[in-house]
Amino acid sequence: DAGVIQSPRHEVTEMGQEVTLRCKPISGHDYLFWYRQTMMRGLELLIYFNNNVPIDDSGMPEDRFSAKMPNASFSTLKIQPSEPRDSAVYFCASRNLGGGRGSYNEQFFGPGTRLTVL
């Protein structure tokens, strides 16, 4: 298993443009989390899904952010329009409640997408 896969690894865009970040969780994992990490605020939870259904999106900063999980093997985080203050590293993580790879509550993180909005 390749672990959690994120793409792109780096994204540079101009203010006002739409940005789409992608994540493929570990096969068999039933929870998927999107985080944002900055020096100032640390690692913040944006939204998480259980069995492809959004459970808690209270961390999403504003309506410019949206996330979807159309199936168990793919999720997207979209920012439209992007702003310079969205510059951060965005991580996707997955975990399984029972069975499969990983112990209870352990989260497996992807390598992250470094987003720079000019």
Add this chain to the structure above:
Amino acid sequence: SQKIEQNSEALNIQEGKTATLTCNYTNYSPAYLQWYRQDPGRGPVFLLLIRENEKEKRKERLKVTFDTTLKQSLFHITASQPADSATYLCALGSGYALNFGKGTSLLVTP
């Protein structure tokens, strides 16, 4: 509001010594606490989990304590090595989501 505090100053220690990192929290009653390691340019990697009814957990050179009265966890690395140099994050959970501290940077010098 919930607050998780880790020492923002980097911890510098000599190889072979024991490194001790602290995680304090307020306005929170977590059911469990986890520690993660993060290397530059990479995602966090899970190290240990300790539940609210456990006082101490060990894994190889790692030891974690959890004091729900003091609202504090201590993370120890014994016989530290330069390869242990990284940022260590504590994370508190009471359901399926985790709330992370900002992390403490550890530098182990030969």
